[in-house]
Amino acid sequence: MxxxxxxxxxxxxxxxxxxxxxxxxxxxxxxxxxxxxxxxVASPYWLTILNLVGIAAIGAIGLNILTGFTGLISLGQGAFLAVGAYTSGILVARLHWPTPLAIVAAVLLTGVVGAVIGLPAVRLKGLYLAIATLAAQVMIIYLVRTWDVVTGGVDSLVVPRPEVFGTTIRSDFIWYWVILAFVVVATLAALNLFRTGLGRAFVAIRDQDIAADVIGVTVWKYKLWSFAISSGFVGLAGALLAHYRSIVTWERFTIDVSITYLAMIIVGGLGSVAGSIYGAAFMTVLPALIQRAGQAIRDVLPGLSQQLPAVQLGVFGLVIILFLIFEPRGLARIWERIRDYFRLWPFRY
Amino acid sequence: MSTFIQLTVNGLANGAILALAALGFVLIFKATGVVNFAQGEFLLIGAYIVWAGVVTLGLHWVVAVLLGVAVAVVMGIVIERSVLRPMVGESAIAVIMVTIGLSAVLRSLVQGIWGTTLRRMPEIVPETSVSLLGAPFPVNRLWAIGIALVALGGFALFFRKSHYGVAMRAVADDQQAAMVMGISVRRIFAMSWALAAVSAVFGGTLVAIMIGVSIEVATFGLLVFAVVIVGGLDSIPGALLGGLIIGLTRQYVGGYIDPGLGEVIPYIVLVLVLLVKPYGLFGEVRIERV
Structure with a gap:
């Protein structure tokens, strides 16, 4: 070709x-x-995985807008997901809102919460900001656990199956198309965001915030916008997760989740929309594969299969370290290199 | 009144240990500019090595601590060589993430080797209770304060008086100038990681004496961030004061209002401090130029 x-x-x-x-x-x-x-063609198991990849992709795109494109590290991803999931879940389960409306509300509310959490970013950057978002993560999860009148506290919140136009969405197969539609919209929105003045301002802040200020980018305003927009995406992912899983517990939104999402965008590629999707797929499929491998060797090495959670964590950490050392720009860059190789083939350059 | 004394002593003990743990963090940050998210896991590994030395190998606890120190030195140097050195010159996000990855690997190693069950630290310091102004409290808290203070004093002395301590401060101040004066910056980098791991052996063991040996030691280590931010990332006195502030507020709020809130209050304090003083109480204000 x-x-x-x-x-x-x-x-x-x-x-x-x-x-x-x-x-x-x-x-x-x-x-x-x-x-x-x-x-x-996918088995029910892999169909579930595909759905989770889709939801994670939306969340990872959101985080990449903040961390990859604006250069603000966030350790509060889990908490933002929680805000989205609980908002949508509570609106549907307790106030009986229609699901689509609840999802929209979740996106908006998470965006607002994101902007509030981002307030320290007006004065802070780098590590200080990362720790401030870590604090937000801890506080929001604490709020979720103690405000039990609303959230159900440490018990889980059961969300009824969504009903759209009189039909209940139950099967993974239908969910697949719903999630896919959201992923497509989120991807296009993110790709186009960086063709607007807003998106360009984000990139300018990432590359050199003081220089951006000098050329007329109001840094604090755009930092807050970045937090709001990024959190909107994450809120959408959280809301979808709540309705797809039809159960919401605080344990799904801990600091480990924040780290997993950071791993996704690093493995995928910081500052790349396509990379967010690759990373989400990689970090969602990897645990599934490890689990499969664990089941396969259960009879041969019973000791090792009991160590599965430890192995999983270790592989996560190793993947992050190895990617950062050997390919800091992630899967997206690896893909570019492969593409360039074949584009010029049989010549080297 | 007796509750107050009990909470104060607990708070001081927590604070002293946190200061010790934060010292390791500040050490690495000052000398190498790396933010070590694996400091909590360093505590964890320190606690487990000492526990394994005493219980599994049946060593005297002094020998076990020495073993822990030896392991920590090797671990610090290996980590600096293999993980951090390739990252020199990379962006701050990348360096932070690599230490987050490191923390996951270290935690999984501990889980893989020792499992997740809670274990009791054997009696290194006496576990009796004494009554002080009518309030009973365990003596090991006092020991924890004492040991932490001695360790902190030791490190302070090391920085002020010893050849290497001065070299480390020089590197922290200005790497190029230090190089010109014939200091091997590489060696200092490796040494600051090793020293941070050593301080974590003491810190981790003390934490384990108070809350037992389990993955929770690393969770306690997460508080280190609150401590260093409150005190200022690159300030050793700041680490000490931050440790005491966080340790005490945590105990008072946890004891008088709600234990759950006590777990969160360090982070609330941290955000409040950041809003007023973005570089912490004693942190060096950096003026950036393009």
């Missing part, structure tokens, strides 16, 4: 297009093919 040797734009329309070469379109077609065929 011959590809273009350069990109020559002759009008503004071409310049603005998200996909510029024929290879881009072919890649998109292959992706669509995979996405459409996958739910028909």
């Amino acid at each position: 011959a590809t273009a040797t350069g990109i020559y734009h002759t009008n503004y329309r071409q310049d603005l297009a998200l996909r510029q070469t024929r290879a881009d379109w072919v890649r998109l077609a292959l992706l669509v093919l995979f996405v459409v065929v996958a739910p028909f």
Whole structure:
């Protein structure tokens, strides 16, 4: 397959297009093919995994907007997910709102909470900010656990199956299409965000905040916007998680979750929307594979399969370390390198 | 009144231990500019090595602590060599994340080797209770305060008087100038990691005496962040004061209002301090230039 040797734009329309070469379109077609065929061939187990990948992808895109594109580290991802999940869950389970409306409310509320949590970012950056978000994580989870009149406290909150247009969404198969639609919307929204002035301002802050200030970017305002928009995405992921799992407990939103999401965007690639999705897929499928491997060797090595949680944690940590040392720009960069190799093949450059 | 004394002593003990743990953190940050998210796991490993030395190997506790120190030195140097050195020059996010990854690996090692059951630290210091102004409290708290203070004093002396201590402070001050003066910055980096791990052996053992040997030691270690932020990331007196502030508020709030709130109050204090003084109480204010 011959590809273009350069990109020559002759009008503004071409310049603005998200996909510029024929290879881009072919890649998109292959992706669509995979996405459409996958739910028909996947076993119920893998279908669940695919759904979780989709939800994680939305959350990871959200975190990447904040950490990868604006350069603000957040250790509060788990808490933001919790806000989204509990808001949507409570609105549906206790106040009997329609599910779509509850999800919208969750997105907005998480965005507002995100902006409030981001307030220290007006004065802080780097590590101090990371610790401030860690504090937010601890406080929000504490609030969830003690405010039991509303959240159910340490007991779990049961969310009824969502009902849309008179039909109840029950099967994983239907959920797959619902989640897929959200992933597509979130991806397009994020890709287009960085073509607007707002998104460009985020990138300017990441690259050099003082320089950004000098060229007229109001740093504190855009930092808060970044927190709000990023949290909106994460709130959506949380709300979807609540309705998909139909049960919400605080244990699903601990600091470990925050770290897992950070791992996703690092493995995938900081500052890359596609990378967020690769990372979400990688970090969701990896534990499943480890679990599978553990079951397979249960008869051979019973001792090791009991160590599964420890092994899983260790592999997580190792993956983070190895990626950071050997490929700090993540899977997205590895993919680019493979693509470039074949684009120029058989020549080296 | 008796509750007050009990809470104060507990708070001071917690604070002294936290200060010791925070010292290791500040040490690494000052010398190498790396924020070590694995400090809690360093405490954990220190506690487990000493426990295993006394219980599994049947050593005297002094020997076990020495063993812990030896392991800590090796661990610190290996980690600095293999994980942190390739990260020199990378962005702050990347370095923070690599230590988060490190903490996951270390925790999984501990879980894999020793499991997750709670174990009692054998009686290193007397476990009797004495009554003080009508309030009974365990003597081991006093011992914890004493040992932590001695260790802190030892480290302070090391920095002031010893050859290497001065070299470390020089590197923390200005790496290039230190290099020009013939100090091996690499060696100082390795040494600050080793020393941080050693301070964690003492800290971890003291924590384990109070709350038992389990993964919870690392959770206690998470409070180190609150301590260093309150005190200022690069200040050793700040670590001491921050430790005491966090230790005491935690006990008072936990004892008088609600134990659950006591777990969260350090973070509330931390946010309040950050809002007023973004670099902590004693942290060096950095003026950035483009």
